[in-house]
Amino acid sequence: xxxxxxxxxxxxxxxxxxxxxxxxxxxxxxxxxxxxxxxxxxxxxxxxxxxxxxxxxxxxxxxxxxxxxxxxxxxxxxxxxxxxxxxxxxxxxxxxxxxxxxxxxxxxxxxx
Amino acid sequence: xxxxxxxxxxxxxxxxxxxxxxxxxxxxxxxxxxxxxxxxxxxxxxxxxxxxxxxxxxxxxxxxxxxxxxxxxxxxxxxxxxxxxxxxxxxxxxxxxxxxxxxxxxxxxxxxxxxxxxxxxxxxxxxxxxxxxxxxxxxxxxxxxxxxxxxxxxxxxxxxxxxxxxxx
Numbered sequence: 205x206x207x208x209x210x211x212x213x214x215x216x217x218x219x220x221x222x223x224x225x226x227x228x229x230x231x232x233x234x235x236x237x238x239x240x241x242x243x244x245x246x247x248x249x250x251x252x253x254x255x256x257x258x259x260x261x262x263x264x265x266x267x268x269x270x271x272x273x274x275x276x277x278x279x280x281x282x283x284x285x286x287x288x289x290x291x292x293x294x295x296x297x298x299x300x301x302x303x304x305x306x307x308x309x310x311x312x313x314x315x316x
Numbered sequence: 317x318x319x320x321x322x323x324x325x326x327x328x329x330x331x332x333x334x335x336x337x338x339x340x341x342x343x344x345x346x347x348x349x350x351x352x353x354x355x356x357x358x359x360x361x362x363x364x365x366x367x368x369x370x371x372x373x374x375x376x377x378x379x380x381x382x383x384x385x386x387x388x389x390x391x392x393x394x395x396x397x398x399x400x401x402x403x404x405x406x407x408x409x410x411x412x413x414x415x416x417x418x419x420x421x422x423x424x425x426x427x428x429x430x431x432x433x434x435x436x437x438x439x440x441x442x443x444x445x446x447x448x449x450x451x452x453x454x455x456x457x458x459x460x461x462x463x464x465x466x467x468x469x470x471x472x473x474x475x476x477x478x479x480x481x482x483x484x
Binding site for chain 1: 328331335339347354365407414418432444
């Protein structure tokens with residue numbers, strides 16, 4: 205593919221554009237999960253990954269199947285993300301009370 | 317058509333720049349606020365995919381709910397006395413290698429695959445909300461009800477876990 209074709213490709217946003225965007229978003233979320241020590245930053249990485257998955261669902265719903273099933277799955281993903289954020293933050297607050305830190309590499313005991 | 321492309325790239329840029337700021341910022345409060353832009357950009361991307369209801373849901377739940385929750389978490393767990401909002405990183409180099417390999421693989425697959433897509437006209441998916449509502453109450457009724465129970469369980473569980481007193 206030469207430069208002219210690439211520019212022409214850039215000028216027609218289609219399924220591949222959305223998929224590549226979601227792939228990059230997923231990678232950034234994975235990077236946050238792998239490198240950050242703060243538990244809340246890990247949680248933000250998870251939210252980015254869930255958003256990337258949602259973009260994929262909606263993009264395939266728009267460009268491949270033509271039905272709205274992907275939208276419904278995306279709504280369920282959003283519901284579960286809300287639950288997960290609430291529970292995870294409750295656990296993080298509890299950990300903060302017990303350990304006085306939220307760095308995931310310093311929390312290394314389950315009891316006492 | 318030209319404006320369409322420009323706005324698409326603006327939203328894609330907002331999303332990726334917000335996500336980059338979330339990931340690479342050393343200050344956790346800045347990360348939380350950058351997450352706002354990432355979520356907002358994703359909502360714009362949904363509008364480009366003709367998913368108006370999902371876009372509104374994204375704004376209401378992610379920006380209005382989850383982000384506020386995360387900010388509460390940041391405020392409640394930052395060490396107030398020492399003003400220690402900086403967060404450290406671990407294993408940066410292996411993570412960069414792994415994530416770069418992963419991103420390359422994903423983008424390569426997305427690039428090289430021929431997705432036999434059918435071009436959908438805008439009129440075919442006009443007004444998604446009534447159709448989504450119909451799907452939720454017919455084909456996806458059981459998952460819908462289970463989701464409501466899960467929300468209730470998560471609400472009670474989060475309140476129980478967060479209110480537990482420290483025994484000392």
